[in-house]
Amino acid sequence: MSSPQLLRKKAPAPTPASTLPANTTDTADTTNTADAVMTAPTRSASDAACAPTRGTSSDDLDRAAHAAVAAWTGGLSPASMVLAWLDWAMHLTVSPGKQLDLATAALVAPAVQARGTPPAARRTPPDPRFAAAEWEAWPFRLYRDAFLLAQQWWEHASTGVPGVEAHHEDLVRFWARQWLDACSPGNFFATNPSAQKALIDSGGGIAIQGAQHWLEDFADMASRLRGGRPVHPSAWRPGHEVACTRGRVIWRNELCELLQYEPATSQVTREPVLIVPSWIMKYYILDLQPKDSLVKYLVDEGHTVFMVSWRNPGAADRDLALDDYLKRGLLAALFEVHARCGEPVHATGYCLGGTLLAIAAAALARDGKADLLRTVTLLAAQTDFSEPGELGLFIDASELAALDALMWQQGYLDGSQMAATFQLLNARDLIWSRMMSEYMLGRRSKPNDLMAWNADTTRMPYRMHSEYLTKLFLNNDLAEGRYCVDGQPVALPDIDAPAFVVGTERDHVSPWPSVYKLHLFTHNALTFVLTSGGHNAGIVSEPGHPGRHYRCATREPDAPYRSRQEFFEQTPSIDGSWWPCWSDWLRAHSTGQVSARQLDPALEPAPGRYVLES
Structure with a gap:
């Protein structure tokens, strides 16, 4: 814990909020604003672990050979x-x-x-x-x-x-x-x-139906492989059936858009909520239909809500780095929200967005900028990757070399390739049982909003995803104090904002015992919620959803560590959704209310442009 502190150097003051563009929806020069928060100090020999590595022509030859194998x-x-x-x-x-x-x-x-x-x-x-x-x-x-x-x-x-x-x-x-x-x-x-x-x-009818389903799926797959759109468009369209909470695009750069939602109450909590979803997913997982939209729920509860919407990258974006997502994405959006509201922010990260938020919070604390954050909420997000669950099956040096080579050749990891990995983890239900039901028995699964969102895949830039898998998953640099921002390591124990952390019982992406490990990296107040469901359904758990339950306990500052088994056995299960618990927690960690923040009706309406890009 002391080592990163000894390496600290004071960063220059950030660009004043008054210099930020007030109401722009076109690409703006906001990168400098975020970079001002994190300015690279002079490196010393002790910072060698943070120095970037550069490939050679022989490395490219090796990658080409690995990519040829990985393609098969x-x-x-x-x-x-x-x-x-x-x-x-x-x-x-x-x-x-x-x-x-x-x-x-x-x-x-x-x-x-x-x-x-x-x-x-x-x-x-x-x-x-x-x-x-x-x-x-x-x-x-x-x-x-x-x-x-x-x-x-x-x-x-x-x-x-x-x-x-x-x-x-x-x-x-x-x-x-x-x-x-x-x-x-x-x-x-x-x-x-x-x-x-x-x-x-059925008198042979299911054979005809099954064959029809197979032909439809084959045509759909062929269209996707050619880079086209699905043959059968989804009935769940962003901005219409889903992602329809009223709001505006208040800021945009080449990496992401920032959405602000229209208030539903005359008074709102003073401190705004900024949500940073994972770039592996379209943001509207948190804004599905009105009945199961976390965004709408927060707005109706009297919170000012902002959402980051990531652009879907292509081959030309192959060199986007994890540092770009940190500075030009999360930090740039955070600074914009702070400038507009003039208050510290309730920052929320989902999945990899939560991991990125933990990095940002540690870096801000290291550089004396912790006052930008009122609280930190991590939804199904890992900070220690030593127990990654079943995804760990695909994380070793050999697997990452193959995947890295494939991404290097393509310039990105395609969403369908990533989806295939998740299907393998549950092949019995997602592959074989589905094929039997739809092709042998002629039954077509009725899609819902969550299934439609799941099919709306995104791509991962080569450099960013390679850095993420190697530094975080394989090497566990963040938890072990080796992850660097601006050439200096960041340390999770430096985060001093109150934390609200959510894990889900059946999560194969971010197993809850791994999420729980944040208790080992902070002595500050930490509220942990374990909710029923999986990585997505456990988070999208609206009030009134049948069969939902959760456990919630707060570890007070400097209280002794309690093992995850003790937490599970000693914390009673509560029926219902965890959303009201979180809303009450946000309100308790706020400093009162202000008049609702109105939006300029001339701005581009949500859901914006980036979420519509395929």
Whole structure:
């Protein structure tokens, strides 16, 4: 904690707020304003870890070779997979006890099944793929039970082999699961009794419907691969059915737009709320339909709300860096909000936007600018990446070399490529079960606003995403005090603003135990909320949503650390949405109310231009 403090040098004062453009919606020279907040000091030899690295022609040759391989594997590293399997196989070879256990399981289980005794695999929670009564008929129950036994055997085989490196064990178990899910008897018409019954009951109609669905999806995929728009446009259009909270674009540069929403009350909280979403997503995840819009909820609660809307980059933006997103994005928007309202800001970051906000807050505190922030709210955002959850399967040096080469060749990571990774993490439901339902049974999933948003993908600039994956995910530089802004490291313990941190119970992107780790990096007041749902649905959890619950506890300044298990066991579950809890917290950390801040009606209306770009 002391090391970053010893390296500090006082930054020059920021550009006065009065010099900022008052009401511009065109590209403005705002980069200097943000840069004034963080001005690079003279580097010393001790800052070598913060110095940028430069590629050579031989590096480019290596990248080209890696990119050629990655193009065939979808950005996955064959070397990483092979090394994992070799590690597992070689250690299994010299583990006779484990071999004996596996051989016994392979011989005994089929004998038990032949006698009609339910296999052990069926005593676990029931698999929804085999919930239909038709699976109890012969011979389909044999197919099902054999599959469940194989699944159980591979789970035992891929874990607990002495000497296997933990990451390799996770990879072997993951790829074994992918192979098994692909071979499930439910995926094939000849071994799926539900599909056969549905075909007979429909008089062959589901076959026609399934074929039609396949042709529609194929045409849609072909259009996307050619760079065109979807064949079947979404019924959820930003500015119409979604992203329709009334507001204006008050500022724009080449990287992002800043939206301000029209007040719904005559009085508003004095300190405004600035929301910074992840650049991996379109911002309107937080402004879907009026009934489940977090933006509208905050406006109706009497808050002045600003939102960052990131531009969707292309190949020409390949050299945009993470530092650009910090200075020309988050900090520039923060300075603009502060200039317009004249008050410190309730800064809020979602997912990677929250990670970027943590970096910004630490850098502002380091340079004596902490008074720009009233509070910091992090929604499903990691600051320590040592436990990244299932995404860690795709984070090692070999995987990142392959992905880096692919992005280097394209200039960006395409949203569809990133979506494929998330689909692999839950292939059973997102790939195989969907294919069975839509193509074999002829059932078309009815889209909703969240699904439409999920399909509205974005791209990641090569340099920025490479820096993010390497510095934050692989090296964990932020948590370990090596992440640099303006050539000097930033430290999370320097953040002294009160924090409100939200984790979600079923988050595969930002697992809540990882989000909870911010407790280890601050001794200031920290309110932690654990809510039901996943990375998206847990955050979009409006009042009245059935089945929602949350836990909330505040760690007072300098209070001792409480483990996440203790938090979970000792904090009672509260039915309902966590949104009112957060709104009350924002109000409690504000300094009263002022007259509502009105917008110039001549400004461009929300949702602006950038969110509409494909």
